[in-house]
Amino acid sequence: MTTTEARPAGGVRARGVRRGIIDTDVHPVPRSVDEIRAYLAMPWRDMYSGERRAFFNNPVHGSRLDAVPPDGGPKGSDPEFLRRQLMQEYGVSHPILVPRTFCNIQPDVDYGSAIAAAFNQWLVETWLGEYNHDGAFKGSITINHHDPQRAVEEIERWAGHPHIVQVVTDSGARAPLGQRQYYPIYEACQRHDLPLAVHPGTDGMGMNVQPSPGMPAHYIEWHCSMSLAFQSHLVSLLTEGVFERFPRFRIALLEGGVAWLPPLMWRLDAYWKALRKEVPWVRRPPSEYLRDHVRLASQPLERPDDDRHLLSILEAMDAEHVLMFSSDYPHWDFDSPTRAFPKLPDHLWQRIFVDNAGEFYGLT
């Protein structure tokens, strides 16, 4: 018998691990606010204090308690410990890094865009540079979509970086993402063949509209309602004809839920038959645009008591082509690569955990 400290047991390979997984939602965290401040010009450098959303913080804990690095520091701030807990333990070969900047809560778009730019430079120099000796880490250009002009400048600035695989913004917005004020961003994404990822966390905060009728009272409501924003954004993107206007533009919906997709598409396809003349640029049933243009990240995967119900949803949503595994490491609702899904047929596992993301991000 041996006694161990009450410490994480990272590095022990979990049972049932298979290799080569691409994890499409992983959150690298600065070791301190000063790491970001160093990339901010005055007056922002003095102003920035690592602002996050003011409320709807998780009442239990926001990140896995066992994700504290051995040498201390914030959870998710130590690249070697992240490699141990995610790559060695679970066989993830490429974590797709999505920094949480909260830049688009700011009413001052100059400030919000400056925060995005600082995070981008930080990410490129640290996780995609100094920490990336093996090239495993792939990253995202953060933009402030309230400021399309500066957002395009950020895309232009980093699009050529060898480890940048996408652009990312928040689902927290003032208007649905299909509307034309965002088109310069989509045009830049298409020009550089970079998908746009959308991630929750600033819905209803600062500048952004809450995607429910008014403010919910509790974190559990706010968190559960995050998928509402994704549904609204997706319907907007499809009906506004974004994928007709930008035929090579692609979008990844991260942490927005999964199981809502089939019934929403059933509704939209049904209405389209009668209402298509209102949006005549939608040339095909809206759901038919998904396979060419839209991917969903799996976490937090809904798990009904009966696995068969989830498996039939995966079939109905064409998971074989549109679903990509994600863990959300190191956040509290981390989905384990070995435990989050019911047992899948080998072919479907390979599509969801490896091939869909590999093809989407050009990592095959």
Added chain:
Amino acid sequence: MRTHPVGRVSEIPPGSRRIVEVDGRSIGVFNVGGRFYALRNICPHQGAPLCLGSVGGTAVPSRPGEYVWAREGEILTCPWHGWEFDLTTGRSVFNPHRTRVRSYDVSVRSGSDEDPAVPTFPVSVDDGVVLLHL
């Protein structure tokens, strides 16, 4: 049933825990107000190291708008997804009948002169040995 010494009582004071490895199984031994309890260190949900979670109380079921904080020191919250477990039984708070973690018996042998498996610091003869029964 086999018995494994876990340590001296004084080494696991009230509110603390010790995580041990027995026959390849990781088990957390908790001192809850002077009584010892042991739970398997694997959450039945997604396999998290459950015994690394925080220990505290919980808001027990109550009428709408009312908060009743209770069970202080007896509730273990999973370090990943926050599922709550009753340290004294291994049963989950949200569904005690269906969702539970394996628990083990623990006893204290008082005044033992037998050394626990892991030597730490000098102890008095009155300092009992915490025994885990598998």
